[in-house]
Amino acid sequence: MPTSKISRETILSAIRNNLPQRQLEHPRIPGFQRPAGPLKPVFEQRLQEAGAAAHDVGSVAEAEAKLVALHPGAKVICSAVPEIAGTRRVETVHDPHELADVDVGVVRAQFGVAEGGAVWLTQEDLVVDALAFLSQHLIVLLDPSEIVPDMHAAYRRVRLNETAYGCFMMGPSATADVEATLVHGAQGARSLNVFFLPLRSA
Amino acid sequence: MSNAKRVDPAAAAELFIIRDQVHEPMHDRFLWATMQRRDKEAAAIPEWEELREIASKIKEHTLTHLDHYLEEFEANATKRGAHVHWALDAAEHNDVVHSILQDHGVKELIKSKSMLQEECGMTPYLEHRGIKVIESDLGERIQQLDGQPPSHIVFPAIHKTRQDVAQVFARTIGTDPHNDDPHFLTEAMRNNARPRFLVAGAGMTGCNFAIAETGTFMVCTNEGNADIGASVPPLHIASIGIEKLIPRVEDMGVFLRLLSRSAVGTPLTQYSSHFTGPRKGGELHIVLVDNGRSRRLGMPDFWHSLKCIRCGACMNTCPVYRRSGGLAYGATYSGPIGVILDPTFDEFKYSELPFHSTLCGSCSEVCPVKIDISDQILKWRRVMAKKGYLPLAKRLSFAVAGHVFGHPEEYHVIEKAAEPALDYAPHFLVYNRSLNPWARDRELPQLTKQTFREWYLANRSKHANVQNQS
Numbered sequence: 001m002p003t004s005k006i007s008r009e010t011i012l013s014a015i016r017n018n019l020p021q022r023q024l025e026h027p028r029i030p031g032f033q034r035p036a037g038p039l040k041p042v043f044e045q046r047l048q049e050a051g052a053a054a055h056d057v058g059s060v061a062e063a064e065a066k067l068v069a070l071h072p073g074a075k076v077i078c079s080a081v082p083e084i085a086g087t088r089r090v091e092t093v094h095d096p097h098e099l100a101d102v103d104v105g106v107v108r109a110q111f112g113v114a115e116g117g118a119v120w121l122t123q124e125d126l127v128v129d130a131l132a133f134l135s136q137h138l139i140v141l142l143d144p145s146e147i148v149p150d151m152h153a154a155y156r157r158v159r160l161n162e163t164a165y166g167c168f169m170m171g172p173s174a175t176a177d178v179e180a181t182l183v184h185g186a187q188g189a190r191s192l193n194v195f196f197l198p199l200r201s202a
Numbered sequence: 203m204s205n206a207k208r209v210d211p212a213a214a215a216e217l218f219i220i221r222d223q224v225h226e227p228m229h230d231r232f233l234w235a236t237m238q239r240r241d242k243e244a245a246a247i248p249e250w251e252e253l254r255e256i257a258s259k260i261k262e263h264t265l266t267h268l269d270h271y272l273e274e275f276e277a278n279a280t281k282r283g284a285h286v287h288w289a290l291d292a293a294e295h296n297d298v299v300h301s302i303l304q305d306h307g308v309k310e311l312i313k314s315k316s317m318l319q320e321e322c323g324m325t326p327y328l329e330h331r332g333i334k335v336i337e338s339d340l341g342e343r344i345q346q347l348d349g350q351p352p353s354h355i356v357f358p359a360i361h362k363t364r365q366d367v368a369q370v371f372a373r374t375i376g377t378d379p380h381n382d383d384p385h386f387l388t389e390a391m392r393n394n395a396r397p398r399f400l401v402a403g404a405g406m407t408g409c410n411f412a413i414a415e416t417g418t419f420m421v422c423t424n425e426g427n428a429d430i431g432a433s434v435p436p437l438h439i440a441s442i443g444i445e446k447l448i449p450r451v452e453d454m455g456v457f458l459r460l461l462s463r464s465a466v467g468t469p470l471t472q473y474s475s476h477f478t479g480p481r482k483g484g485e486l487h488i489v490l491v492d493n494g495r496s497r498r499l500g501m502p503d504f505w506h507s508l509k510c511i512r513c514g515a516c517m518n519t520c521p522v523y524r525r526s527g528g529l530a531y532g533a534t535y536s537g538p539i540g541v542i543l544d545p546t547f548d549e550f551k552y553s554e555l556p557f558h559s560t561l562c563g564s565c566s567e568v569c570p571v572k573i574d575i576s577d578q579i580l581k582w583r584r585v586m587a588k589k590g591y592l593p594l595a596k597r598l599s600f601a602v603a604g605h606v607f608g609h610p611e612e613y614h615v616i617e618k619a620a621e622p623a624l625d626y627a628p629h630f631l632v633y634n635r636s637l638n639p640w641a642r643d644r645e646l647p648q649l650t651k652q653t654f655r656e657w658y659l660a661n662r663s664k665h666a667n668v669q670n671q672s
Contacts, residue, residue, distance in 0.1 A: 003294070004287045004288050004289075004298065005288075007288040007289060007290045007294060007492075008288040010290055011272075011288055011290060011444065011490075011492045011496055012269050012272065012273070014492070014496035014497070015268050015269045015272070015444075015496045015499060016269050017500065018496055018497065018499040018500025019266055019267075019268070019269070019499065019500075020265070020266050020499070020502070020505055022266065023266045023267065024259065024262045024263045024266050025259075025263060026259070026260060026263040026449060027255075027256050027259040027260060027263070029256060029452060029453070029455070029456060030252075032248075032249050032252075033248075046469060049468075050468070050469075050472065051472075095483075096433055096434045097400055097434065100396075100400055115459070115469055116468075116469035116470040117469070118470055118474070123481060123482060128433075128482075129429070129432070129433035129481050129482075130430070130433040130434050132426075132429070132433075133426050133429045133430045133433055133434075134430070134434065150455070150459070151454075151455040151458050151459050151470075152452075152455035152456075154455065155451055155452055155454050155455040156452070158451065158476070160413065160416040160418045160451055160476055160478050161416050161478065163478065164282070164477070164478055164479045164480060164481050164482065165432075165433070165475070165476065165477060165478075165481050166475070166476040166478075167429065167473055167474065167475045167476065168458075168470060168473070168474040169472065169473055170468075170469070170470045170471070170472045170473070170474075171472050172472070173424070173425050173426040173472060173473075174424045174425065174472050175340045175341075175388055175424060175425050176357070176424075176466070177339070177340040177341035177344065177357060177358070177359055177360075177388075178340070178344075178359070178362075178364055178367050178384035178387050178388065179228070179232070179362075179363060179364045179367075179384055180232040180235070180236070180357070180360065181364075181384040181385075183384055183385050183388040185388070185389070185392065186340055186388055186391075186392065186424070186425035186426070186427070187338060187340075187392060187395060187396075187399075187425045187426050187427040187430055188425060188426025188427070188429065188430065188472075188473070189426070
């Protein structure tokens with residue numbers, strides 16, 4: 001038997017021998033009351049507090065104009081969404097290392113969470129996971145009707161058994177490791193902008 | 203008993219305090235500010251206390267069914283294509299990781315913060331075998347470049363000033379030693395780390411929660427460094443302590459609402475990432491590590507410490523930790539949680555730690571999973587006393603106290619004698635920073651003119667008279 005298998009049996013039997021006397025029940029997670037009201041303003045406020053920003057864009061053309069206005073010097077725009085062409089399609093990327101030169105990555109999130117101002121992005125949305133992390137800046141499209149109130153609702157929507165990677169992203173990369181001073185752009189994206197753009201019906 | 207030298211946190215803490223007028227007050231101030239942000243976030247959630255209670259119960263349920271959930275996790279992760287390994291102890295963990303790296307011909311790896319890998323001493327193990335290990339979390343990297351372990355589980359370099367960091371970077375990556383702007387320093391490390399991400403043959407992460415229902419493990423960071431390590435190199439290895447299990451996806455809602463609020467006072471970390479099997483085109487290995495955890499599960503007084511989600515709130519609120527600095531604990535885990543975890547690894551080496559506490563109880567009050575930390579500290583003191591590990595200074599004073607309390611007449615003499623002694627002791631002696639560093643910012647309360655006994659004797663007769671009249 002390989003060592004790891006022996007260790008597996010040793011660990012599991014040590015656990016069984018040492019289990020506390022009382023087997024405790026799993027508590028029920030109740031539904032918590034939420035204050036009534038629209039979720040979008042709450043989402044926007046939390047997003048700003050996390051160092052990101054949200055923009056209402058009325059059309060794809062407006063979204064493209066906004067992208068250029070936000071990142072005028074961008075040379076490589078890698079897009080994972082059909083609405084915005086960019087300069088490189090993420091579907092053509094075979095190896096994540098090819099994304100090292102990306103200035104702006106463009107993706108669409110499945111939904112947002114008002115409680116933290118986070119967006120949910122999966123491997124299917126990113127096509128190549130590294131797009132969310134090697135891009136210097138990120139643009140995230142979000143349908144404003146796809147916002148859930150809190151993390152309980154958020155976890156009812158995720159399908160972890162259907163994706164190898166999923167991330168609640170609350171803003172750009174941040175650190176406070178030097179004298180507790182908040183700095184954005186530690187290792188991941190330097191900025192994150194959410195564009196409210198409804199998903200076009202097919 | 204181990205052969206290890208006993209850690210002396212009080213002596214180490216004194217060095218931190220007397221070092222200068224900058225480091226210790228700064229450390230205290232930053233962590234207290236973090237605590238205040240935590241308090242504000244917690245107060246904004248009406249069900250905060252209920253969430254703590256539920257989180258505690260989910261963890262207790264999981265730990266009392268741990269064998270079942272580990273098997274469920276393993277089966278689901280394997281089904282999704284992950285390779286699951288088991289390691290009894292630190293040595294086996296390091297060996298498993300090393301063989302995976304060897305099999306893939308990896309010479310350089312980039313890792314995110316993992317207290318478990320720290321606990322296992324993984325980095326020196328791999329480096330002795332010719333594998334270059336780069337920390338990608340900024341705070342961890344600062345500590346790695348400075349040849350120090352992390353001093354805090356969330357803010358590894360929080361005991362350093364910006365000038366210290368500028369000096370470390372100037373020495374090691376060639377930045378301007380006079381530029382200590384945190385934005386500049388962060389940017390310098392970003393530019394230094396990025397090429398390392400691109401050449402690394404493997405990315406390593408720890409794990410915040412492992413979900414049995416789906417075989418998912420999740421990692422929370424603010425920098426996104428764990429995600430780069432997991433998404434760029436072809437190989438991802440995650441080290442997971444067996445206590446990280448939770449049963450269901452739904453449970454995550456409770457834990458994520460508590461974790462970052464308790465840790466840094468934000469609703470979530472910037473990135474809460476879920477890994478279920480390898481990414482497209484990648485390979486994923488999971489190492490489930492015991493390293494003393496199954497034994498701890500069998501300790502009736504201490505198994506609740508396995509509920510810990512490593513938020514660091516107990517450290518930020520602790521008056522002793524804030525003034526000592528994490529390095530004073532001489533262990534992987536510092537602060538109140540360290541005081542109750544470290545002795546399970548080596549009772550003799552860490553026998554002083556339970557005495558490095560005021561037992562104020564604040565740690566238990568802020569713990570998001572309601573670990574009875576301060577009660578456990580007291581219980582560890584009893585363990586140490588029973589084993590005869592009582593610190594020398596305390597053994598002596600306890601012996602004197604025992605004699606004096608056994609002879610009341612001597613106590614009254616000493617009590618009255620201490621008063622004029624304090625009157626005449628020069629201020630510089632009582633407050634001398636090197637003799638009593640803890641007193642630096644404190645004044646002793648005024649002594650009353652009357653001892654309690656004098657007051658009692660005077661008043662007892664009055665009181666007795668009243669009683670007699672009724």
